[in-house]
Amino acid sequence: VFELAFTPDRDHPEPLYRQLGAYLRALIEADRLPAGAKLPATRELAASLGLSRTTVSLVYDELIGAGLLTAHVGQGTFVAARAAKAATVRLTAVQPATSRGFVWSGLLAQRARALALPSRLLPVTSTPPRFDFRGGQVDCTTLPTGELRRAFTDAITSHLAELASDRDPRGWAPLRRAIARYLVARGIACDAGEVAVVNGAQQAIDLVARVLLDPGDTVVLEQPGYFGATLAFTAAQAHLVGVRVDEDGLRIDDLARVLRARRAKLVYATPASQSPTGAVLSAERRHALLALADEHQVPIFEDDYDSELRYEGAPIAALKTLDRAGQVIYAGTFSKVLLPGLRVGYVVAARPLLEKMVLARWNADVGTSMIPQAALATLLETGGLERHLRRMRKVYAARLAAMLATLDETMPEGTVWTRPRGGHGVWLTLPPGVDPAALAHDAGAAAIAYTRGDAFYADGRGTEHVHLSFAALTPDAIREGISLFAALVRERAARRRRRSRR
């Protein structure tokens, strides 16, 4: 007697008869239902699974048609004969795991309590918004499909054997060499031995947390600041201390006070394009930051996530270029400039630290997927990435211009926003008195999506801010969407004025 389990999944897009059919087919093809085995009668199986008899008959008929089952009138339905001993099959319905008995809540680690995800990162439910101003999106029409296809094909055709046998946890050597060369344009002098390939800048942050931070250790970061860093350092049970930012980036006076007050293990910063304000850290502050870090012997994590996207003025050299002592950990990613979801980035650090990060990395997930690594090496070496970047700088410059012009034309008095010369978006401060929750509700009803400012604060502050990314929409859609959003802001601001007049 074989006892097998099938759970009808009523939330699944596939109809139940196809689920059951796929289940039985897979069992037969995997030889888990031996030839000659007798299946339950349709009535019996339908009852035990809570399905209609028609559904079960449909499944049996299809499998008979496919030659996997045979029906003998008056005897029943059998797994089609190959040479094997007969057996009786019993199918039982199993409750899905959600309703099972094991109690997990008491087992979770202390350190798992800090795990959280800003709501904006959760999977999008039903309908996609009409105007998507959230970050991390791209306009799919701008993707370099042909270049990517050629690079991936070349990786499989020309390099599969090497890729299959590579076991260097730092990443594929040709890609590390190509990255070292790519970084020359950022002014960074490093050799391939100081580069490790990681799954995007987020993994670099996590690995630094793994090797530098014990619970309670202090990390200093910008506030507002990149939520991925806040999440990873919080999960590492670090003590997070925020430093304010202004139009010249991270405030050095704040940082100096913090570093005098407590021993910090790490300073996390986004000098080229402060996340989310887009401010560029001034030259004076760069030197001051390095001097402070040297004085207090604190490493700096430079998250250089999108400095390639610069539309005006000279490119900004990385902070790392000024790093004489080797205390800057430099991380970048190809997700922002090429494809979200590619999950290939890099980290450049002094060897003693990088070696530890690579050990932690092996434990975490062994290494970055090899075929994307090889495809990226090709895109870097053939200039395909540079070509795409040149194109995207023009595309994004036009979108930024459209967003700024429309904000100028349509936003009510009292609204303030940044005027970045690079990056993906604008950081906006709502007029005093506008209720952020009510506005978010209005925007949702109008199919406008954006990132709420509090996502960039560790402590729930920042609701008066909004981050608007222009990456995923055409200039026309940006003009339409921003005008619509401005009308909602005006309406909420007017409502507030009427109320205060009463």
Add this chain to the structure above:
Amino acid sequence: VFELAFTPDRDHPEPLYRQLGAYLRALIEADRLPAGAKLPATRELAASLGLSRTTVSLVYDELIGAGLLTAHVGQGTFVAARAAKAATVRLTAVQPATSRGFVWSGLLAQRARALALPSRLLPVTSTPPRFDFRGGQVDCTTLPTGELRRAFTDAITSHLAELASDRDPRGWAPLRRAIARYLVARGIACDAGEVAVVNGAQQAIDLVARVLLDPGDTVVLEQPGYFGATLAFTAAQAHLVGVRVDEDGLRIDDLARVLRARRAKLVYATPASQSPTGAVLSAERRHALLALADEHQVPIFEDDYDSELRYEGAPIAALKTLDRAGQVIYAGTFSKVLLPGLRVGYVVAARPLLEKMVLARWNADVGTSMIPQAALATLLETGGLERHLRRMRKVYAARLAAMLATLDETMPEGTVWTRPRGGHGVWLTLPPGVDPAALAHDAGAAAIAYTRGDAFYADGRGTEHVHLSFAALTPDAIREGISLFAALVRERAARRRRRSRR
């Protein structure tokens, strides 16, 4: 004045003149050297970089030829004119980071001290071995290049827009559905909502450690056992307690004693094919394991890393199929059956736990690379993976047979080894008195590589064992390599006998 850094990398395969040329070219193309800027004289630059003057002249001449530089007799060499202000360029040689001043050792976290990597996992140095019996390798001639190329091309051509906009941290929904269907053949009833895509089984282990283990928590695991689990749980600062294994797998009597003696947070096991012995956990022990886990309310991590590779007898149902309470965390990977370095695996767990793992996963690296996810979904849906598996089962069965037959014929008395009916390798115990370190030295000299037994123990035991993988070599190479290895073992055993006779 621009001050730029270039480090000649004398270990790099590229000659120095090409390194310098690439550096200058990248700077000019990235507009970091403005048009009209004057370069240092060849003599001056050669001296400051420690290169010959000929090398520098060669670089300048090439860049002049490429139209990027211009030479004016008697005046010097300049960045080729576009409209821009002139500047003087100063190039300085920078010391590589290894010799820089920052002291990292005092900054490393307590928890980073436990990080280590068995030497077998370190990058292979100079020449690859002639007979490679180490695990995690494949014979490159068996890779399904055509299937992979079609699947990746299809992912980019047909799904790039969806892949670029997907933001579900559990993984791409079509792949999760395909995995749920694939697992039916392992007897596992789950829906796509209970499946998360991860970067191989190793990441599943790491994520479970992140959400279940605080420092000092007890994890019970097989000894010998999979080194990746030992490394990840050690890095999580868990207290590791070993349980012996025999020809029926994990010893339940040991486990019962351990669980009575101390509160454990997790039991890690490889029921289908014990790593490294290949033992199949008996049906009786499976029921006993689940009963014990239920009694003590301990979750079980089932690492089902290669159960698809079964060459004789019925396929083995997963332990998860018997899991009524939902306390088994089930993980698998496509690395072993398809391509090492693909880094796509999956974990099936009850929703309360899986939700926490997915949060930890976002912090760790956001998600698995999307293009490989889509390619795998195609390989699963079109049957490409199943076809490859059917072929590889035959290929590996022949290799296993060749290895066992050659061991029978050539190994000296006193040598013992397992006779698995699946998996990738054989676990061998050397005859008493053979010095493992001396044998490893002999093997290295004969270009034979294998995994030393102590890699599978957390405490340095196991040196009398050797793990021999047959995956990467043809039957002929296996016969030749094993015969050669057996001769080395015989020689060492004889030497020992001679010595003891004296």
